[in-house]
Amino acid sequence: xxxxxxxxxxxxxxxxxxxxxxxxxxxxxxxxxxxxxxxxxxxxxxxxxxxxxxxxxxxxxxxxxxxxxxxxxxxxxxxxxxxxxxxxxxxxxxxxxxxxxxxxxxxxxxxxxxxxxxxxxxxxxxxxxxxxxxxxxxxxxxxxxxxxxxxxxxxxxxxxxxxxxxxxxxxxxxxxxxxxxxxxxxxxxxxxxxxxxxxxxxxxxxxxxxxxxxxxxxxxxxxxxxxxxxxxxxxxxxxxxxxxxxxxxxxxxxxxxxxxxxxx
Amino acid sequence: xxxxxxxxxxxxxxxxxxxxxxxxxxxxxxxxxxxxxxxxxxxxxxxxxxxxxxxxxxxxxxxxxxxxxxxxxxxxxxxxxxxxxxxxxxxxxxxxxxxxxxxxxxxxxxxxxxxxxxxxxxxxxxxxxxxxxxxxxxxxxxxxxxxxxxxxxxxxxxxxxxxxxxxxxxxxxxxxxxxxxxxxxxxxxxxxxxxxxxxxxxxxxxxxxxxxxxxxxxxxxxxxxxxxxxxxxxxxxxxxxxxxxxxxxxxxxxxxxxxxxxxxxxxxxxxxxxxxxxxxxxxxxxxxxxxxxxxxxxxxxxxxxxxxx
Numbered sequence: 001x002x003x004x005x006x007x008x009x010x011x012x013x014x015x016x017x018x019x020x021x022x023x024x025x026x027x028x029x030x031x032x033x034x035x036x037x038x039x040x041x042x043x044x045x046x047x048x049x050x051x052x053x054x055x056x057x058x059x060x061x062x063x064x065x066x067x068x069x070x071x072x073x074x075x076x077x078x079x080x081x082x083x084x085x086x087x088x089x090x091x092x093x094x095x096x097x098x099x100x101x102x103x104x105x106x107x108x109x110x111x112x113x114x115x116x117x118x119x120x121x122x123x124x125x126x127x128x129x130x131x132x133x134x135x136x137x138x139x140x141x142x143x144x145x146x147x148x149x150x151x152x153x154x155x156x157x158x159x160x161x162x163x164x165x166x167x168x169x170x171x172x173x174x175x176x177x178x179x180x181x182x183x184x185x186x187x188x189x190x191x192x193x194x195x196x197x198x199x200x201x202x203x204x205x206x207x208x209x210x211x212x213x214x215x216x217x218x219x220x221x222x223x224x225x226x227x228x229x230x231x232x233x234x235x236x237x238x239x240x241x242x243x244x245x246x247x248x249x250x251x252x253x254x255x256x257x258x259x260x261x262x263x264x
Numbered sequence: 265x266x267x268x269x270x271x272x273x274x275x276x277x278x279x280x281x282x283x284x285x286x287x288x289x290x291x292x293x294x295x296x297x298x299x300x301x302x303x304x305x306x307x308x309x310x311x312x313x314x315x316x317x318x319x320x321x322x323x324x325x326x327x328x329x330x331x332x333x334x335x336x337x338x339x340x341x342x343x344x345x346x347x348x349x350x351x352x353x354x355x356x357x358x359x360x361x362x363x364x365x366x367x368x369x370x371x372x373x374x375x376x377x378x379x380x381x382x383x384x385x386x387x388x389x390x391x392x393x394x395x396x397x398x399x400x401x402x403x404x405x406x407x408x409x410x411x412x413x414x415x416x417x418x419x420x421x422x423x424x425x426x427x428x429x430x431x432x433x434x435x436x437x438x439x440x441x442x443x444x445x446x447x448x449x450x451x452x453x454x455x456x457x458x459x460x461x462x463x464x465x466x467x468x469x470x471x472x473x474x475x476x477x478x479x480x481x482x483x484x485x486x487x488x489x490x491x492x493x494x495x496x497x498x499x500x501x502x503x504x505x506x507x508x509x510x511x512x513x514x515x516x517x518x519x520x521x522x523x524x525x526x527x528x529x530x531x532x533x534x535x536x537x538x539x540x541x542x543x544x545x546x547x548x549x550x551x552x553x554x555x556x557x558x559x560x561x562x563x564x565x566x567x568x569x570x571x572x573x
Contacts, residue, residue, distance in 0.1 A: 014379075025373050028365065093362075095325060098348040098377055261327060263325070
């Protein structure tokens with residue numbers, strides 16, 4: 001079993017190999033949630049498709065059903081699965097691997113993003129097929145590539161912000177839930193007076209509703225895009241600038257969180 | 265960037281004036297650890313002396329308030345990735361790569377981080393240590409976690425091993441297996457070992473250097489041979505009331521009072537100690553060298569800082 005060998009300079013691991021290792025780890029850790037997300041999306045698509053058979057085209061019925069929140073909610077939740085059992089003060093194993101701490105953190109977050117985007121694409125594709133089979137086939141099949149981009153960017157932005165919390169906080173679940181409730185209370189149309197629901201959002205209104213607002217950056221995520229993509233208003237200038245701004249802001253926040261020094 | 269090397273002129277492990285406090289509690293105050301290449305170095309000290317903290321500072325798991333730490337010349341803060349690649353680390357109580365993976369999958373994940381990972385060797389180590397590969401990480405006992413950690417630490421044959429209480433929670437049979445496996449590994453792979461443990465008897469056959477942490481500093485740091493050469497027990501017959509020289513009292517680590525006979529553990533050359541006793545009127549009846557474990561345990565009980573030079 002034992003062979004004699006001088007211990008020379010150890011080789012460094014390659015980043016692509018590490019990224020794939022973390023992708024597999026993340027997929028193994030969260031496969032149950034991934035399956036629930038995809039199946040739930042397909043069921044909702046099927047339900048929505050069955051409803052729109054009897055209503056005029058260009059309906060916002062999916063928004064009324066809150067379907068477009070499915071992917072955003074999952075994107076907000078997913079970092080909790082990616083970092084399960086690895087809260088910052090439980091990362092002694094993770095941080096003793098041969099990577100700089102911030103690099104290791106970013107590799108894990110990117111691996112989680114990769115898995116999330118794959119799951120989103122699979123969920124969407126399945127939703128399209130189910131929608132085409134049940135509802136108005138033409139509407140569901142005629143989806144612009146921009147819809148996929150808008151969907152992916154929206155999911156990515158929410159994931160980056162939730163990952164920022166998961167990377168930095170020992171109790172990320174509470175923070176993500178609290179922030180999600182504050183940010184999404186108005187769009188979710190909770191049974192509260194509108195002035196109140198908008199008032200409880202942290203920060204000024206332009207953060208959410210302006211040309212570069214957060215709502216605009218994420219509103220075309222996933223299933224909403226399936227129907228909205230056919231609308232004439234679905235043009236890149238509606239969401240792309242806001243999405244890019246919030247993508248950069250999310251990435252900066254994540255990078256800052258990855259720099260946080262914690263002694264173990 | 266300093267290249268990782270096992271050249272004999274670079275200490276395998278070194279800390280320079282390391283200070284660390286947690287709140288108002290000062291754990292390390294100027295700890296200067298020096299582990300020569302190829303050494304099996306025992307870092308001893310009472311519970312809470314700062315052994316684990318010092319090892320974590322070497323890995324940058326804890327950041328020193330002052331001072332620096334190096335492994336194979338690699339700075340623990342600026343070159344942490346290369347440093348970690350050069351080290352096999354067994355933490356206190358062991359650990360598995362992930363609580364929600366089977367041990368086998370956890371080790372496979374771990375292996376991806378080490379291009380020099382020897383899969384066949386890892387399999388052999390796991391078999392020797394009876395590692396339960398199919399069990400989930402979260403269901404392992406402390407003993408099983410330690411054994412998994414050993415496989416993870418050894419299978420890429422790192423030039424430096426940092427072992428923090430590697431025998432904690434092991435039953436005697438497993439402890440012997442681990443010791444035998446470590447001996448085989450060290451015989452086959454050129455490795456420097458820094459081990460922190462309270463289990464002096466178990467590691468005594470392997471160690472060749474000792475450092476003792478007390479009150480945040482290394483009170484003793486020397487090769488075992490030097491300690492055994494300079495630290496001996498003297499059974500002396502006393503002439504009644506006597507007044508030994510101040511130097512002899514300073515060199516005495518401990519002594520027992522037994523009427524006309526007394527036993528002294530003295531740090532110093534045997535000739536000098538014998539002459540010092542005789543100059544005070546005592547007769548040296550017996551000079552007895554100590555085993556490594558006895559010498560270390562005696563030094564640990566004492567509250568003195570020794571200058572080995």
